[in-house]
Amino acid sequence: MIQEKMQITAIRGIADQIIEMKLKGTLSNQVTEPGQFVHIKPSGTAQNGTALLRRPISICYTNKEKQELTLIFRRAGIGTEQIAANQPGDKLDVLGPLGHGFPVEAVAPGGSAVLIGGGVGVPPLYGLSQALTARGVTVTHLLGFRSAKDVFYEEAFAALGTTYIFTEDGSRGRQGLVTEPLGELSFDAAYACGPLPMLRAVQQLIVDKPLFLSLEERMGCGIGACLACVVHTINPEDKKGYRRVCCDGPVFRAGEVELC
Incomplete structure (x- = not known):
């Protein structure tokens, strides 16, 4: 740093x-x-x-x-x-x-990954997709926006792998939620970044594959000193009981911290 x-x-x-x-x-x-x-x-x-x-x-x-x-x-x-x-x-x-980012090594070369993003949670997934494809991983992108006027980087993502665009009003791509195709896709690991309701839905649907979630929290110092971005852990045996999104995250493995 x-x-x-x-x-x-x-x-x-x-x-x-x-x-x-x-x-x-x-x-x-x-x-x-x-x-x-x-x-x-x-x-x-x-x-x-x-x-x-x-x-x-x-x-x-x-x-x-x-x-x-x-x-x-x-x-x-x-x-x-x-x-x-x-x-x-x-x-x-x-x-x-x-912070700590997405672990690209969670998917072996030749494997496949699904990347799920919503709104301003989409940008870091582009660099992740670049890193995964350079590793020889097949990527699928599920990207959600409010409407057509909010969509960005559609062609850039499509150049890296299959890309599905979802909008709330159906003005671009499919109308609906980014989580809808998850039951139809085959993949070795999943990565997600976006609003908490989306992350909670993704975590409920993906329970048998590695899943990594990037959290968006308000921050003060950004280096772990002020504790403004603390989230609670789920494991009752965790003696610390919390994680700092700025330095322990923003990426966490699904089930590590509470999404609230």
Whole structure:
């Protein structure tokens, strides 16, 4: 983990309120697992003049030859608005890479995996899919969005493996939930990232295969000191009784922590 002023090389809107940003710096060389994240300091202050906390943003994928990270996030408040207002050439104060990501070694070369994502839980699955396909794993993507205006990276995912798009209103792809095809698919392991209701549904449906879940929680420090992102463990014999999403996660094996 390092703190670095990373330069924005590109920034654009790719869906409704969804921003894709590319950052250049040596921090990109330290990313070791898909599913890790960075903590970005907004450049301004809150309306009362106080400093804003850093914002955790998942790493979509890395290009280590260019020393570049690609991030995708939703403009959803003053912090992300300030980050999205930057232009190419501007620099951002970035802390990372943080957390433990998805274990690609859970699927042997020649095996198969299903990746399940919802909304802004979709971006880290792209880097995961890249890593799995490079390993010789066949991937299937189940990606859920609210409507057609919210869909992004459909063609990028399709270039890596079979991709199904689901929207709540049926305006793009299939109308329904990303969990609907799970009973029809054959796979060796599953990975999911998205809202808690989706993760709970996935965990209920996949009980006989390795399943890894990436949690989205509000964070303070991002390094495990403030305990703002604590989740409780399920095993009653666990003496600690909790995990910190920022440093023990954000990826956990299904059944390790409570999804509430």
